Amino acid sequence: MRLPDRVTGSFLVLLGGAAAYGGWLLPPVPGQPVGPNVFPLVIGTGLALCGLAITFGIGSTFEEKEEIVPIEGGEAKAPPGKFYGLRALLPPALLLFYVAAADRLGFIITAALIVYATATALGARWKLALPLAVLAPIGIHLIFSKLLRVPLPIGLLPMPW
Amino acid sequence: MLNTLMDAFALISTWEVVIALLAASVYGLVIGSLPGLSATMATALLVPVTFYLSPIAAIATIVAASTMAIFAGDIPGALLRIPGTPASAAYADEAYAMTRKGEAELALGAGVWFSAVGGIAGTLSLMILAPPLAEVALSFSTFEYFWLAFLGLMCATLVARSSPVKAIAAMFIGLLVACVGIENPGGVPRFTFGLTDLFGGIEPIPALVGVFAVAQVMRAMLTPEPPPIPRRKFGSILAGQWNLTKKYNVQMTRGNIIGIIIGVLPGAGADMAAWVSYAMSKRFSKEPEKFGTGHVEGLVEAGASNNASIASGWVPSLLFGIPGDTIAAIAIGVLYMKGLNPGPTLFTEKASSMYAIYLMFIIANLLMIPLGIVMIRLASHVLRAPRSSIMPVIMLCCAVGSFAIGNNMFGVVTVATFGIIGYVMEENGYPVAAMVLGIVMGTMVEQAFVTSLIKSDGSILPFFERPISAILAAMAMGAVIWPVLLWLWQRLKRKSPAPKPAG
Numbered sequence: 001m002r003l004p005d006r007v008t009g010s011f012l013v014l015l016g017g018a019a020a021y022g023g024w025l026l027p028p029v030p031g032q033p034v035g036p037n038v039f040p041l042v043i044g045t046g047l048a049l050c051g052l053a054i055t056f057g058i059g060s061t062f063e064e065k066e067e068i069v070p071i072e073g074g075e076a077k078a079p080p081g082k083f084y085g086l087r088a089l090l091p092p093a094l095l096l097f098y099v100a101a102a103d104r105l106g107f108i109i110t111a112a113l114i115v116y117a118t119a120t121a122l123g124a125r126w127k128l129a130l131p132l133a134v135l136a137p138i139g140i141h142l143i144f145s146k147l148l149r150v151p152l153p154i155g156l157l158p159m160p161w
Numbered sequence: 162m163l164n165t166l167m168d169a170f171a172l173i174s175t176w177e178v179v180i181a182l183l184a185a186s187v188y189g190l191v192i193g194s195l196p197g198l199s200a201t202m203a204t205a206l207l208v209p210v211t212f213y214l215s216p217i218a219a220i221a222t223i224v225a226a227s228t229m230a231i232f233a234g235d236i237p238g239a240l241l242r243i244p245g246t247p248a249s250a251a252y253a254d255e256a257y258a259m260t261r262k263g264e265a266e267l268a269l270g271a272g273v274w275f276s277a278v279g280g281i282a283g284t285l286s287l288m289i290l291a292p293p294l295a296e297v298a299l300s301f302s303t304f305e306y307f308w309l310a311f312l313g314l315m316c317a318t319l320v321a322r323s324s325p326v327k328a329i330a331a332m333f334i335g336l337l338v339a340c341v342g343i344e345n346p347g348g349v350p351r352f353t354f355g356l357t358d359l360f361g362g363i364e365p366i367p368a369l370v371g372v373f374a375v376a377q378v379m380r381a382m383l384t385p386e387p388p389p390i391p392r393r394k395f396g397s398i399l400a401g402q403w404n405l406t407k408k409y410n411v412q413m414t415r416g417n418i419i420g421i422i423i424g425v426l427p428g429a430g431a432d433m434a435a436w437v438s439y440a441m442s443k444r445f446s447k448e449p450e451k452f453g454t455g456h457v458e459g460l461v462e463a464g465a466s467n468n469a470s471i472a473s474g475w476v477p478s479l480l481f482g483i484p485g486d487t488i489a490a491i492a493i494g495v496l497y498m499k500g501l502n503p504g505p506t507l508f509t510e511k512a513s514s515m516y517a518i519y520l521m522f523i524i525a526n527l528l529m530i531p532l533g534i535v536m537i538r539l540a541s542h543v544l545r546a547p548r549s550s551i552m553p554v555i556m557l558c559c560a561v562g563s564f565a566i567g568n569n570m571f572g573v574v575t576v577a578t579f580g581i582i583g584y585v586m587e588e589n590g591y592p593v594a595a596m597v598l599g600i601v602m603g604t605m606v607e608q609a610f611v612t613s614l615i616k617s618d619g620s621i622l623p624f625f626e627r628p629i630s631a632i633l634a635a636m637a638m639g640a641v642i643w644p645v646l647l648w649l650w651q652r653l654k655r656k657s658p659a660p661k662p663a664g
Binding site for chain 1: 209210212213324326327329330333334336337340345346347348349351352375378379380381382383386547548549550552553554556557558559560561564565568570573574576577578580581584585588589591606607610611614615618619648
């Protein structure tokens, strides 16, 4: 997901501009020269200026080249496929899945699916992923629901405690 | 004084606090020693648990977990050359070189011993610095607070190991995040886009968990698994540490002082302290040629430094609510939640709680020596746990923890969103620590800024009229101008390359 500075910089210009404009539109406190509008205006302008500077590459000389620590004794890595980078989106996607499904399926089932998916994506075999998917949700449920009394969704599979 | 101390003892000698302290210590040691899981992440994931503890027990967990995690990061650094936390990155090469020379015990022993020494030095600085500063801070008005917060934000951008422009941009993004909600001078919904969930603003803690934990799991998806630690037997860990203490007395003290100073500076934390101290140790060493070949001197100084910064990072946090580093930023959130709102009056009104914090820091650092030795001996077993079994559990903690903060699902959405934001920012060289500071301090900066503007009737002049305010303003301006000067100097140097020395 390494984007050119031009792209991130331009995005920041847009974001800053939008924030400044949004702040501009806010109503001031009656009878006061300043109100909720000032701060976004200042921030947005600053952000847009920074974005502009980044777009033109100012300050990039300060950036240190990332050191790549070679891992000793590792086998040659397979060349990553075209969609390899998208794997990074799996964790947030799973969290959103939790939001969407937890109320209906309940905590235990949703959590088991999340654990299984994450473990498999990180290269675990089913021999590790399956017991983990059974035990980890129960353990977390014990700590958070029993000990800390967080109302976790019950759903299809209520726990006996 | 003695009475307060007795009260403080009474506060911490309950079963809840003792158990919380021990459990959090073990937790901090394990998380810190696992490569890729940082001390900040360990602390952030603890916050939901602290909701259900008494105030002192809650702070005990934060103190213990962060102290232990910073030391524990040295373990994989020495054994694998992979720092367990960013704070150990500065000297991981050096420690690993020592292990290859067969001096793993000395390297790890220095880690645990000088971490404890540094931690206690940091605590002493907290005890000595905070009360007199509180006296001064009592006379601060919103003008001073504004400049102080501004200075803090600028420090955060200066110390980032990346482009200062990007760091400032990251800080602005954080401030922008803090703008969301109705908690603003006008009390009008701002940037809520009609979503009721956004009315209360974006909670800093889920944002932190997203940036530090979810983004880390995302990164793990794309990076190869670190190799397991080879099994090995260790000799005596503490042997020779006393001799090192005597031999490198100066270095140790210097490391402590640098750590304390960097800890007090807002935004600069343990990792910065370690880098600066390691470089300093090399610069002033009598035998700099030995550095990098497995020489313990730099380890002593940097190990003492990063732990010293942890405790002193609490000085600005407790006094002004300005976090000294990202861990302190989390601690501030917990303090507010527990009714110990940061501010100078904390030291007079809640003096016994303050003493309890000092005591817990000292206990945690003393406890680090035995627990740390046990952890070192067990490291080759604990660290064999594959990443694919730890990351899923972290995912669950993110989901449940962020839900627990407000008992609503919007927290989980926030975590996921900030996971993506943090990941993209870090990949592109925008330091997330600067953004985090912006989020945590945003409301305070705005309040100080707008209140000051209202008081001064829209004029900028009063910002510079009060004496302390003027000094702080000058420092803040310096912090802004410094990178510009540095940049100009770099450009000039490049345009006229230095003439080659004759001969």
